Amino acid sequence: MDLLEQAGSGLADPQVSSLLRTLQDKVPTFLQPQYWLRSWMWQVWMELIKAAQAVAGAASTAAFFLCEGLLGQHFDVVPNGVAEPQPGDLFLFPLASGGPGWWGAHAGVYCGDGEIIHLEGIVAKHGKSHLVRTRGPAKVLRMKGGLDAAALQWRIQAAMDMVLEYDAVTCNCIHFALALLGLGQLNGDMMFPALQ
CATH class of the missing domain: 3.90.1720.10 (endopeptidase domain like (from Nostoc punctiforme))
Incomplete structure (x- = not known):
């Protein structure tokens, strides 16, 4: 059981629970894995479009x-x-x-x-x-x-x-x-x- 689950089940101190939720909400977007995946997929897509435009041109x-x-x-x-x-x-x-x-x-x-x-x-x-x-x-x-x-x-x-x-x-x-x-x-x- 992780700390957040412990906090939710009452096994952890309420102050710790509050602090963990605050920290989780404050994780910058650029540190989230889904941000990097979307960013990488967008870059690949844009490169494919540029390549297609270059070939067509x-x-x-x-x-x-x-x-x-x-x-x-x-x-x-x-x-x-x-x-x-x-x-x-x-x-x-x-x-x-x-x-x-x-x-x-x-x-x-x-x-x-x-x-x-x-x-x-x-x-x-x-x-x-x-x-x-x-x-x-x-x-x-x-x-x-x-x-x-x-x-x-x-x-x-x-x-x-x-x-x-x-x-x-x-x-x-x-x-x-x-x-x-x-x-x-x-x-x-x-x-x-x-x-x-």
Whole structure:
């Protein structure tokens, strides 16, 4: 019989009984075994979610380049797109690493008025001529069937007010550009809530 049971059965001093109950009520949460088990299970669950997001993010980026390169499912290449862009045109710039072809290119969306919005650590708008000069020649893709220009401008405005944390796998420039064009969304809490 433990001390608490003894106290309850009257075999212990009532003061001891009261003290034991007080101490039991005062055990900090972080010292209780069930706290550690719940905390550990929550961490495992969150890591599984992050891993799934990473796989989905990497797969969606790879699928974009593979599908667009081989099938042109959503876009047409615009031969003179750099000179005559339209709002909503997707600009692909080669990466500084000089990877093969356009695989892994940096992406931005033409806003109009000579500006391109893109995600590069932060959401930013830069002049088209500046990006072409600093990043090299661009490949321009235009959505098949067009897009809603008013919705695009609204998304661009909403995106400029957002703080996004760039992640090469789960929240990269491709995810950002496709979300602006209404063809995708950013993972987790980095989703455009107003773009759904």
